[in-house]
Amino acid sequence: MIPIKTESAWRGTSDCQSCGIRAMVLFADLEQQDFESIHSPIDDLEYRPGHSLYQEGEQALSLFTVRSGTVKLLRMTPDGQQRIVRLLRAGDVAGLEALTSATFENEAVAMTEVSVCCIPVGVIHDLSRRSPRIHAQLMKQWHHAVKQADDWLADINFGSAARRVRQFILKMRHTTDPELSTLFSREEMGAMMGLKLETVSREVSALSKAGVIAPMDKVGRTYRIINAAALNADDQ
Amino acid sequence: MIPIKTESAWRGTSDCQSCGIRAMVLFADLEQQDFESIHSPIDDLEYRPGHSLYQEGEQALSLFTVRSGTVKLLRMTPDGQQRIVRLLRAGDVAGLEALTSATFENEAVAMTEVSVCCIPVGVIHDLSRRSPRIHAQLMKQWHHAVKQADDWLADINFGSAARRVRQFILKMRHTTDPELSTLFSREEMGAMMGLKLETVSREVSALSKAGVIAPMDKVGRTYRIINAAALNADDQ
DNA sequence: CGGCAAATTGAGGTAGATCAATGTCGGTGG
DNA sequence: CCACCGACATTGATCTACCTCAATTTGCCG
Numbered sequence: 001m002i003p004i005k006t007e008s009a010w011r012g013t014s015d016c017q018s019c020g021i022r023a024m025v026l027f028a029d030l031e032q033q034d035f036e037s038i039h040s041p042i043d044d045l046e047y048r049p050g051h052s053l054y055q056e057g058e059q060a061l062s063l064f065t066v067r068s069g070t071v072k073l074l075r076m077t078p079d080g081q082q083r084i085v086r087l088l089r090a091g092d093v094a095g096l097e098a099l100t101s102a103t104f105e106n107e108a109v110a111m112t113e114v115s116v117c118c119i120p121v122g123v124i125h126d127l128s129r130r131s132p133r134i135h136a137q138l139m140k141q142w143h144h145a146v147k148q149a150d151d152w153l154a155d156i157n158f159g160s161a162a163r164r165v166r167q168f169i170l171k172m173r174h175t176t177d178p179e180l181s182t183l184f185s186r187e188e189m190g191a192m193m194g195l196k197l198e199t200v201s202r203e204v205s206a207l208s209k210a211g212v213i214a215p216m217d218k219v220g221r222t223y224r225i226i227n228a229a230a231l232n233a234d235d236q
Numbered sequence: 237m238i239p240i241k242t243e244s245a246w247r248g249t250s251d252c253q254s255c256g257i258r259a260m261v262l263f264a265d266l267e268q269q270d271f272e273s274i275h276s277p278i279d280d281l282e283y284r285p286g287h288s289l290y291q292e293g294e295q296a297l298s299l300f301t302v303r304s305g306t307v308k309l310l311r312m313t314p315d316g317q318q319r320i321v322r323l324l325r326a327g328d329v330a331g332l333e334a335l336t337s338a339t340f341e342n343e344a345v346a347m348t349e350v351s352v353c354c355i356p357v358g359v360i361h362d363l364s365r366r367s368p369r370i371h372a373q374l375m376k377q378w379h380h381a382v383k384q385a386d387d388w389l390a391d392i393n394f395g396s397a398a399r400r401v402r403q404f405i406l407k408m409r410h411t412t413d414p415e416l417s418t419l420f421s422r423e424e425m426g427a428m429m430g431l432k433l434e435t436v437s438r439e440v441s442a443l444s445k446a447g448v449i450a451p452m453d454k455v456g457r458t459y460r461i462i463n464a465a466a467l468n469a470d471d472q
Numbered sequence: 473c474g475g476c477a478a479a480t481t482g483a484g485g486t487a488g489a490t491c492a493a494t495g496t497c498g499g500t501g502g
Numbered sequence: 503c504c505a506c507c508g509a510c511a512t513t514g515a516t517c518t519a520c521c522t523c524a525a526t527t528t529g530c531c532g
Contacts, residue, residue: 075390083394085386100372100379106386128371135364135371136336142378143336149385150321150342154311157393158319158430161488186511194394196489201512218497220511397520422479432521437480454529456479 016042016117025065025091026124026141029133037130043118047110053094056107060098062118066090069114073106074191084192086152087111093141099124111184156193164193165203166231169213169223181213182222207231252278252353261301261327262360262377265369273366279354283346289330292343296334298354302326305350309342310427320428322388323347329377335360347420392429400429401439402467405449405459417449418458443467 016027016035027034045064047053053064056075071088085106088094094108098121127134155167168189174180183189183204186197193200204220207213212230213223225231252263252271263271280303283289289300292311307324321342324330330344334357363370391403404425408417419425419440422433429436440456443449448466449459461467 073386075386077394083390085389096382097379100375105383129368132365132368138375139336139378142375142382143333145382146332146378146385147341149382149389150309150311153321153385153389153393154319157389159313185509197510198490198512199488201510202488205512433478434480434522435520437478438520441480 026093026119026134026137028137030127030131031133034127034131034133037126038123039126040120040123042120042123045116045118047114047116049110049112049114051110053108053110053114053116054104056104058104060095060101060104060121062120063093063095063098063124064108064116064118066092066094067115067117069110069112071114071116072109072111072188074109075106082191084188086148087192092144096138096141096145099138111188152192161193161195161199162203162206164195165189165200165207166233168193169204169207169225170228170231173225179225180216180222181225183220186220262329262355262370262373264373266363266367267369270363270367270369273362274359275362276356276359278356278359281352281354283350283352285346285348285350287346289344289346289350289352290340292340294340296331296337296340296357298356299329299331299334299360300344300352300354302328302330303351303353305346305348307350307352308345308347308424308428310345311342318427320424322384323428328380332377332381335374347424388428397429397431397435398439398442400431401425401436401443402469404429405440405443405461406464406467409461415461416452416458417461419456422456 016030016038044067047069053071054060066088068090071092071094073085073088073094074082075085076082088108094116095104097105124134124138128138151171156164156171158164169181169183172181172183174182184192186200186204189195189200190197201220204213207230208215208223210230212225212227214226216222216224252266252274281300283305289307290296302324304326307328307330309321309324309330310318311321312318324344330352331340333341360370360374364374387407392400392407394400405417405419408419410416410418420428422436422440425431425436426433437456440449443466444451444459446466448461448463450462452458452460
């Protein structure tokens with residue numbers, strides 16, 4: 001297994017203690033002395049859209065906390081289609097399996113400009129041995145991953161195409177402004193929901209024509225949610 | 237929230253140290269002194285097919301390690317259909333979310349005669365504080381849950397009905413004798429794969445007629461796998 | 473034997489796939 | 503500034519895999 005060269009930009013070694021999103025992620029509970037015991041470097045990396053953080057089957061030596069941007073986890077089918085298994089946003093961790101498995105179980109690809117911290121598994125294991133404070137955070141991250149996976153299946157991979165698209169729009173609401181929802185290319189949306197791009201396009205257009213959502217740009221990415229109740233209509 | 241009375245049979249308080257499947261599950265690494273520090277009782281329970289271990293939204297005070305049988309995790313849609321999110325077998329843990337969440341995120345229902353150990357979360361937290369030996373096992377269980385969830389999506393909820401059924405038969409192979417595969421009612425199989433029961437029946441019959449599998453009983457549950465390569469054919 | 477639950481099979485309908493044409497935006501170069 | 507181009511969204515017209523409705527069969531059990 002020859003790992004494909006990652007096309008990432010190194011932005012320096014992280015100063016975890018002053019990290020803006022530290023509270024959200026693994027190191028939330030750590031104290032001064034814990035940081036002093038970290039000996040391996042934690043790198044601060046940037047990825048351009050479309051580039052892989054890691055490949056399926058690649059040796060898993062580090063995990064990645066997402067600082068900003070959106071990452072898709074995917075599996076390739078033998079005939080080259082991609083099945084998007086779930087999405088990661090700021091505060092999520094990619095490649096948790098590095099902690100208990102020798103290889104990554106899916107591929108992680110930046111969908112936007114993405115910045116991550118790359119943490120060698122050794123660091124986690126050291127901290128874990130030294131202090132129990134990191135356990136709660138690890139547990140929280142695992143739990144979040146399972147919940148996301150289950151939600152993905154039950155919400156956007158179940159029922160009619162119309163229902164899936166409605167649920168997807170709800171799932172992509174901005175945390176800051178829940179009136180807005182930013183989507184992706186119709187093809188990628190299809191790979192997430194198990195639909196073809198034309199079907200996705202038709203359903204989005206239909207919601208737009210029905211006045212349930214209103215486009216905020218001319219490229220079909222960001223919409224304002226006019227009638228959230230209609231999106232929640234869970235019938236058929 | 238009034239928890240629905242569980243319809244389980246109490247079989248006694250577990251003697252964890254002499255448990256036959258201990259090595260597979262959470263307490264694998266524990267030592268004598270650890271067991272002595274367990275003060276809350278760990279119950280040994282039996283559930284009949286169709287009975288719930290816990291409901292979605294119910295207060296999560298315990299988790300369950302499956303000793304034998306098959307448990308389905310499911311979510312109810314507003315219109316009463318059930319979406320089976322994944323299956324648990326001997327050695328799996330149901331309700332891990334009890335460790336970080338106040339309530340259960342899905343319902344767990346016995347599909348067969350099931351025997352489980354019911355472990356109060358307090359016990360896990362105590363052990364966790366006292367010794368690090370249980371952490372590796374918890375991590376392994378979380379990892380397993382995420383992997384199962386991802387596999388469920390990528391293997392049996394993707395592609396044509398024929399492909400889904402083929403993958404499902406492979407997933408249900410006996411660990412002891414991989415020549416055999418035991419299925420479920422066509423309706424439950426449909427709920428797992430996002431298909432209707434008639435479609436499942438047609439695809440199973442087609443494989444049987446094509447000589448890829450051969451029925452071992454007259455009720456369509458257990459089949460012998462004749463041509464594993466044909467089941468793996470991942471094209472379309 | 474009769475009755476129930478579940479699997480199978482058939483016939484016809486439909487949601488979504490497929491194939492194809494057109495439209496729109498943004499960038500690039502003259 | 504405008505012409506051209508590539509990427510992507512949209513829309514239309516068929517096609518088909520799966521759903522729906524319905525009848526029949528099979529095994530199980532009192």
